[in-house]
Amino acid sequence: MTTTVAGQTLTGAPLLEVEGVSKSFPGVKALSDMRLDLRRGEVLALVGENGAGKSTLMKLLSGIYTADAGQFRLNGRPFHATKPKQALELGISIIHQDFNLMPHLTVAQNIFIGREPSAGRFLLSERELNAKAKDLVARLQLPLNVKQLVGNLTVAKQQMVEIAKALSYDAKVLIMDEPTAALNYAEVATLHEVIRRFVREDTGVIYISHRIDELKAIADRITVIRDGKYVDTVDTQATSMKEVISMMVGRTLTSDARPEGVRSDREVLLSVRGLSTKSLLKDVSFELRKGEILGFAGLMGAGRTEVARALVGADKIDTGTIELRGKTVKIANPAVAAKHRIGYLSEDRKHFGLLLEQDVNANIALSSVSELSTKLGFVKDRALRAKSEEYVTSLKIKTPSINQTTKNLSGGNQQKVVMAKWLVKDCDILIFDEPTRGIDVGAKEEIYGLLNELAAQGKSIIMISSELPEVLRMSHRIVVMCEGRVTGLLDADEAAQENVMHYATLRPDENPADAPELGAEPPRPEAEPTPEQPGRGAGE
Amino acid sequence: GSSSSGGSSSSGGGSSSQPYIAIVSKGFQQEFWQAVKKGAEQEAAKEGARITFVGPPTEADVEQQINMLTDALAKKPSALGFAALDSKAAAALLDQAKSQKIPVVAFDSGVASDIPVTTAATDNKAAAAEAATHMAALLGGKGTVAMVVHDQTSRSGIDRRDGFMEWMKANAPGITVLAPQYGGGDQAKSADITKSIIASHPDIAGIFGSNEGSAVGAIKGVQESGKHGITIVGFDSTKAQIDAIKSGVEAGAITQNPIAIGEQLVKAAMKAIRGESLPKFINTGFYWYDKSNIDDPKIQALLYQ
Amino acid sequence: MATLMATLKTSAQRLVTGGVSSAVKDRLQQSLAFASLIVIFAFFSFASPDFFTYSNITAILFSTVVIGTLALGTTFVIITGGIDLSIGTGMALCAVMSGVFIVNIRLPVGVGVLSAILFGGLIGLVNGFNVAVLKIPPFIATLAMMLVAQGLALVISHSTPIYFNDASGYVAISTGNLIPGVNFPNAVVILAVVAVVSAVLLKKTVLGRFAYSIGSNEEATALSGINVRKWKIIVYAFAGLFIGLAGVMISARLGSAQPATGMGYELQAIAAVVIGGTSLSGGKGSIVGTVIGALIISVLNNGLQITSIPQEWQNVILGGVILIAVYADIIRKRT
């Protein structure tokens, strides 16, 4: 390493260095002798399988955990953050994989927590706070209303709040732990824009992602980590993603699961007609066939999650009918849905998916407890444990045992636990909302394989995903939504990126031809409120 | 007075001709206060008056009693019956009663004020001393005696505790009185305390329970411990105590005359309303009862169950 | 990219309009929060001619003072996701300390009152330390303090009330009238002032903001660089000042420090807070709500007395009405 006066030349000490870092948890060696260096003005991607130790490393950097061994250097100077506050003061800002937001506070209050502008000596100025937040959000072109309570936001929007919060610090090093896991194609593009603007000569970004295909677009270099150990760092331009993946998983990935062709001859299992909800959905209709994987595509807030929630009775339906095997059914709550053998995997694993304080076994078993118990209500614990073990193995969930508290699992492995919960239960219809969120490429392939297998067994699957390639690849047919309506229904062979995007932005109250023109205007995400209600124009 | 019955019905907005006596007591749920209430209701029915009877849940709830007194005055009663938890705390409200020309009758224990037209009460100290007298006699003037007291801050608790202890100190040098233990008048808790006392003082000869809950607790505690030969002296007269006395578990008890307190209270209030003169103090009395006199009609009349 | 922009724009618009209409709704809700209280109030006014009189309204307000003061402080604690069971007996201990300061040590009334209030702060500080530093669950930490305070009040006072006879002016803190001749007790004025100050502190200062934040997500708050431990201690200590104030107010009202009192006040105060819409799991709540909650309880207590409902029925009705009032509030918020 060249020794220069810190901070002045681009060829000087890297912005951030990590050397010989180790960290163990009870029963887990999360990191051993890990290293990494972030250069000035670069975006360094950090990739590795679920549980490889990426998040742990970032938590060490930001002072949430303390390393067992190793050194961190910022601009050549060693540092050791023991509290999140210290890291922030050093200019290290982090977007955590699990959101760390206060649901009862507004977007603005969340972003500037601890740095509230004050009016006078004691009082806070809410007006100034909102103005500052509005500014920031506008600058970042994020579609956020700063006065909204964070608890009412969808996962994608919460992700944006995290992004805005991280960027609001005057950070030198920005660490993003899977910032795009919940984001859509279009929002990813916006985020990348933001990152590019952020990166200057004295700043750098560590970017963690399982979406390998987006690395080419944003990362300058890629560091690969496997089993807590450093593998290699490569120049993005000089490598193929295939190589990166094989470094990650330690072998070449070959599987390329694709479902069989469309089977329009199959019987219709579920038929949804004219589904509307008070909040968003308008006249949503579609059919799901036996053994079909039906993809749902759309931009953020298109209403896909809401369709799923309405289907399983988690939200109230205003009008519309649901027919199951030709019979109209009334699904009052998810328990009724479960009786009809419909399962729903939420996009928000932390709030709607996991029992974080319970162990892996309790989580995987949750949906099946009733079935795997005696008439008297005694739980067949051994059978449930066997099932859990089975899926821990088959989904390669990285955990010391099924008795591990779920909270201690890596993000991707938590997601696999949620998947396992629904795979254990013998459902006829599975609704997967962002099922592969945060799951590594290797495991994704496994899951795709599983989905195919399920479909082949005659199970029907609704797959909501913001990863367009995934939807395109896995679905027999694709439903495209925009602003609470179904705007397109595509067969697998006619579906392509452009195609889907066209329907996804097809606002019902405007002529598709007008779209480009309107879009040419400069974006004003915080435009003045208009009296027009969402989707009202074509509501009647 | 007239003898119309059903006058004690307590619907609001009654006729203005019917006198209304608001009674604010020290307690409500305990049997003793229920007996006072009963006496008051009986007398009110005779006199053709309407009464309300309220009291805080425990004798520590001074503020709540003040609130109740305030509310009672807001209803502009013809007379007020009042058993003060703390006389001084009520001074301002008593002044208010005076200025509104509402006669106040104190009961149970005195109100340290010259506003009440009379006081119908038991002398708790003397009553406890009477209990001590009997205890000492029963024990032959020697032995260790424990006290299970219902409260360490309320007037009745303090007076009975002190009355008992002072008499023993002055008159029974052979008797050792242990530090009093407080069970809040809760039977189960008092029973547990009694058992602890028995465990730590196996030589215990007598136990004094200062009110119904304490006395019954002492009885239960002694029974549960399986120990025999402990002389229990109680206070008040509940069915549990009467049975215990009959079966010999309890030696005897002091009974006040709560029904009479209630009756005297209403009687005095009616007299005050009519402007008749009253003595400053109406002693409602207390009596020792045991196996020998329990069936005596005079005693029977005092026992409330 | 162009289509993307268009989408962004419309969704932004949707968000903004949603925001505005919800703000109006919020305003409306706030004012409707009084609904249950007003219905109860109206009912009693019809039921008894003695209810809606100047002196009875004053009496209701006066009877709200102690529980109200305790509830105000506890609101902060509950918003952080904690609880404080020590407020009732803590209040009794502070009353006793006030007696010690003013009657026994003969400090000037002003100094004595201040010391008693600060003593309450000390109780809160110990609670805060136990909760924030030793990480003892708030329920246990403050339950232990409840027992300790109860015992200490008896020990210090030798189980006898301390009378403030000679301390001229002390009693006036509660029962005096600010405007001579107008029978409106100072205690109510003090409660009102304290309520306003609390509301400002909760909504407009860092203290309040962090209280909400900690209650909403303690971990996230810590990760945002906020010293959660410090702020929790501050919140408990701050709530302790209300314990001290309540101790002064009740002893001034009664003219004496009653060492055995206080038990059960904590439940009533917490009930007032929760009836007022503050969530025991933290992150949500308001001072207005707490004041309404406290008033609902005292109006009910008073009204049931005034209408001469037999006492054994009073609790039955009280329980039922609280249930209905809270349910009505839930229904109102849902729609």
Added chain:
Amino acid sequence: MATLMATLKTSAQRLVTGGVSSAVKDRLQQSLAFASLIVIFAFFSFASPDFFTYSNITAILFSTVVIGTLALGTTFVIITGGIDLSIGTGMALCAVMSGVFIVNIRLPVGVGVLSAILFGGLIGLVNGFNVAVLKIPPFIATLAMMLVAQGLALVISHSTPIYFNDASGYVAISTGNLIPGVNFPNAVVILAVVAVVSAVLLKKTVLGRFAYSIGSNEEATALSGINVRKWKIIVYAFAGLFIGLAGVMISARLGSAQPATGMGYELQAIAAVVIGGTSLSGGKGSIVGTVIGALIISVLNNGLQITSIPQEWQNVILGGVILIAVYADIIRKRT
């Protein structure tokens, strides 16, 4: 491929060793949970020769029965993230109902006891309905029930105790001895049996499973296809049976149903649960813990009496020791 295999192998090994060592640690922790209790116990045994005697130990156990029974039921409720304040006065109401059934209506003792227990279940059912269906916060719903039960107990009994003199066998439920001649009260045996049954239900049945799940994350549990509403009602109703049982046990012990008792029992029972390590925010807890918690309280109460600590100091010490015991437990779990 070779490296993969190697990795798999090592991680398998790691899994096994990690799993085993954590299991051993768990076992160890469980047994250490007694630590505080044992230390307190040992202390009093040294401090007084009268403490560690057969009859005193029996007395301690007997005094644990009512609070213990209430605490067992409440453990389930608290694990779901709820709370039950109605257990104390609810118990008094059930005792009164037992009196009504057996003394007034003259049902056979067995039938009367069963009816009283079921009446407790009914109280719980109403609580469950209010919480699960009307979505009233558990604190409010059960506080209201606390008041209602208190009032109803007085109304139904006309504020006078109901004596079980003629009901032969009733008193023996609590005070009789299973083995004739051996002074070991039935009540303790019943508590032990009920505790074991509760532990089995909590750990081995669907009821317990769902209680934990609901307390951990209610929404996730609902979305997993579990009828949360139904199970919450069941849990509260189930806990209600313990209210009924406690009512029977206390009235059998006293030979009478005391309508005015019960207030304050809820706090003690909840304290026992929380001291036993159950979290008030739900999802965590155990029956063993609750039993230990209840024992800690009664051993302390008894020990302080036996060692003749002046009573005004007893609460001070009680509070301090509870604090230390819980803190010690936290420290132990941390390491």
